[in-house]
Amino acid sequence: MRTLVLFNNKGGVGKTTLAYHLSHMFARLGHRTLAVDLDPQANLTSAFFDEDRLEEIWEDGKESILASIQPRLSGTGDIAPAKVIEAADNLFVLPGDLGMSRFEDKLSQSWPGGFQNDENALRDTTSFYRIVQGAGAETGASIAVIDVGPNLGAINRAALLAGRASGADVDEVLVDITPHTLSVGALDRAIGSLDADEGDLATVPVIPRGTAVPVERSETVQTVVQGQKEAHLPIAQGEAARLGDCARLGTVLITDIPRSPAGSPVDVTFRLDLSGVLHVTAVHRPSGRATEVTIADGPARLTHRRRARARKALAEPRRAPEPEAPPRGAGPGETERLLARALCERAARALAAPEGVSADARERVARLTRDLERGLAEGVLDDLAAAARREALADALLDL
Numbered sequence: 001m002r003t004l005v006l007f008n009n010k011g012g013v014g015k016t017t018l019a020y021h022l023s024h025m026f027a028r029l030g031h032r033t034l035a036v037d038l039d040p041q042a043n044l045t046s047a048f049f050d051e052d053r054l055e056e057i058w059e060d061g062k063e064s065i066l067a068s069i070q071p072r073l074s075g076t077g078d079i080a081p082a083k084v085i086e087a088a089d090n091l092f093v094l095p096g097d098l099g100m101s102r103f104e105d106k107l108s109q110s111w112p113g114g115f116q117n118d119e120n121a122l123r124d125t126t127s128f129y130r131i132v133q134g135a136g137a138e139t140g141a142s143i144a145v146i147d148v149g150p151n152l153g154a155i156n157r158a159a160l161l162a163g164r165a166s167g168a169d170v171d172e173v174l175v176d177i178t179p180h181t182l183s184v185g186a187l188d189r190a191i192g193s194l195d196a197d198e199g200d201l202a203t204v205p206v207i208p209r210g211t212a213v214p215v216e217r218s219e220t221v222q223t224v225v226q227g228q229k230e231a232h233l234p235i236a237q238g239e240a241a242r243l244g245d246c247a248r249l250g251t252v253l254i255t256d257i258p259r260s261p262a263g264s265p266v267d268v269t270f271r272l273d274l275s276g277v278l279h280v281t282a283v284h285r286p287s288g289r290a291t292e293v294t295i296a297d298g299p300a301r302l303t304h305r306r307r308a309r310a311r312k313a314l315a316e317p318r319r320a321p322e323p324e325a326p327p328r329g330a331g332p333g334e335t336e337r338l339l340a341r342a343l344c345e346r347a348a349r350a351l352a353a354p355e356g357v358s359a360d361a362r363e364r365v366a367r368l369t370r371d372l373e374r375g376l377a378e379g380v381l382d383d384l385a386a387a388a389r390r391e392a393l394a395d396a397l398l399d400l
Contacts, residue, residue, distance in 0.1 A: 001034075001136040003144045005160055010275060011150035019147040020047045024342045025335075026143050027091035034084070034141035036132055037065070037096030038159045039149040040104075045095040048087050050353045057085075057095050064097035068131045072124055073103060079127050082135040088345070092139045094132070096147075100155065103127075107154035128159050175212045176274060182207040184252075184268050185234040185243040186221045198234060199244025206270045209239065216271040223257075223264045223284075230255050231266050233282055235295065250295045252282045260286050332376075332386040340376055340390045343397075344369055350397060361396070368393040 006019045016039070023035040037044040045064075046054060057063040061070070063083045071077035084092045106124055113121025136144055148156045185201035206219045223231060231254040238246030254266070264286050271279040276296075283290040332340070347369045351362060372389045375381040381389065 001133070001141055001144055003132070003146065005146040005148060007148050007156065007160065008150060008274075009152060013150075015150070016043045016047065016147050019044055019145050021339065021342065023091060023145045024088070025338050026145070027088060028338055028341075030090065031143050032090045032092075032139060032141045034092050034094060034132070034136050034139055034144040035087070036094045036135070036144055036146040038100070038128060038155060039096055039147055040098060040101040040155065041149060042096035042098060042100075044147040045093065045097075048093050049085075049095075050349055052353060058097060061097055061099055064095040064099075065131060066097035066099045069100070069103055069127055072127055073106065078123060079131055079134075081138070082131050084135050084139055092135070092141060094135050104154050107158050111154065111157070125158055125161075128155075178207055178209055178211045178213060178215070178272060180237040180247075181205050181209045181239055182235070182237050182249075182270055182272070182278065183243075183246065184219065184221065185236060187224055197244070199242065201234065201243040203236060203238070203241060203243055203246060206268060207272060214271075214273050216269065218267055218269040220265050220267050223260065223262055223266065226262045227259045228262070228264075229257050231257065231282065231284060233266070233268060235278075235280055235293075249278065250280070250293055252280050252291055252293050254282055254284050254289050254291050257284050257289055258287045260284075332381050332383045336383045336386045336390075337376060340372055340386050343390055343393055344373055347393060347397060365393065365396045368396050 004022070006015050006022075008015050019035065023033050026033040035044065035048070042058075042064075045057070049057065061067055063085065065082060068080050068082045071080055082094055084094055087093045110118075110121035110124035114125050132144055132146065135141070146159060148159050181203075183203035183205045185198065186204050188202040204219055204221060207215060207217045211217075221233070231252075233252040233254075234243060235249045235252065236243055236246035237249055240246050252268070264284065267283045267285055269281045269283075271281075273279070278295040279292065280295065281290060281292045347365055351366060351369075368389065372386070372393055375386065375389060
């Protein structure tokens with residue numbers, strides 16, 4: 001069984017949402033999937049079940065992972081077999097529980113004993129690993145998707161490292177990477193003119209696309225003329241060779257540079273942290289003059305040249321031809337179709353629950369569900385239209 005643990009030390013980044021949708025999509029692709037909630041907040045469990053079912057699961061703890069670790073908590077024995085709940089075809093859930101937090105202290109105390117080959121300590125440390133393996137064997141799962149909490153506590157340490165401690169091979173570790181190359185703009189010999197448009201500047205890659213984060217990298221550019229008083233360094237992301245074809249992120253400006261010869265080195269350092277914040281430092285090496293900027297917002301904007309082309313198109317009097325309608329029956333792409341169907345199923349479960357909200361809210365969810373299902377069946381929705389209807393339904397579900 002392949003195991004995928006989703007971890008981020010920062011909360012609110014979509015980790016649990018990703019675990020939920022990955023589990024559904026693996027199952028829809030025909031893989032028997034085990035979704036495991038090892039976060040004491042149990043948000044993944046809440047995503048799978050309605051409130052009434054959650055009350056049943058958590059009422060006495062016998063249907064959650066708490067029942068499996070209870071013998072270790074009480075010191076009365078080893079782990080108990082896990083109670084797995086079938087949530088959909090090919091999809092099984094090992095529910096989390098708020099009571100898991102009580103296991104944190106015990107895991108912390110047992111961790112040092114594992115290095116002394118203390119059998120009892122190793123049983124604690126490997127509890128989650130053995131529970132997941134047992135649940136996978138029971139359900140015949142080929143993939144386990146594990147959601148853990150946003151912290152560096154003992155529970156997460158056990159969840160991430162217990163397999164290794166038990167002698168299992170760790171085949172892959174998924175890490176955050178940069179989706180685009182981060183560059184600084186500079187004048188090159190192909191341009192030669194100091195009056196060149198900024199969009200014609202060459203991009204000098206500092207952090208290439210696909211680099212694991214957090215990361216810090218540096219590149220050196222040079223002043224152009226003797227006695228240059230300022231260094232103007234535009235920052236961009238993208239894969240193009242020219243700045244105008246990339247998305248601009250900001251600018252670093254070094255001022256009051258003392259008189260120095262042309263070709264004086266300027267060291268540019270990019271530091272990208274796990275939150276996606278880019279810290280840029282530029283230092284004029286001969287004088288030590290430096291400046292720093294922080295870029296926290298992603299560039300959800302057009303590139304310099306695409307913006308110029310858009311303005312030109314708007315200024316032209318003739319009207320662009322209407323886009324052709326997609327052929328009937330084509331519908332959205334497979335990813336959007338799977339997301340939409342999963343949300344429709346979630347809406348159906350919500351509507352099947354006993355009435356506890358206004359009739360207007362229920363009718364709105366029912367109407368939006370019908371609209372989305374009809375659009376999928378008739379194939380009249382492209383990806384954007386399907387996503388718009390799906391987001392409207394998701395908003396309506398918040399009222400249920």
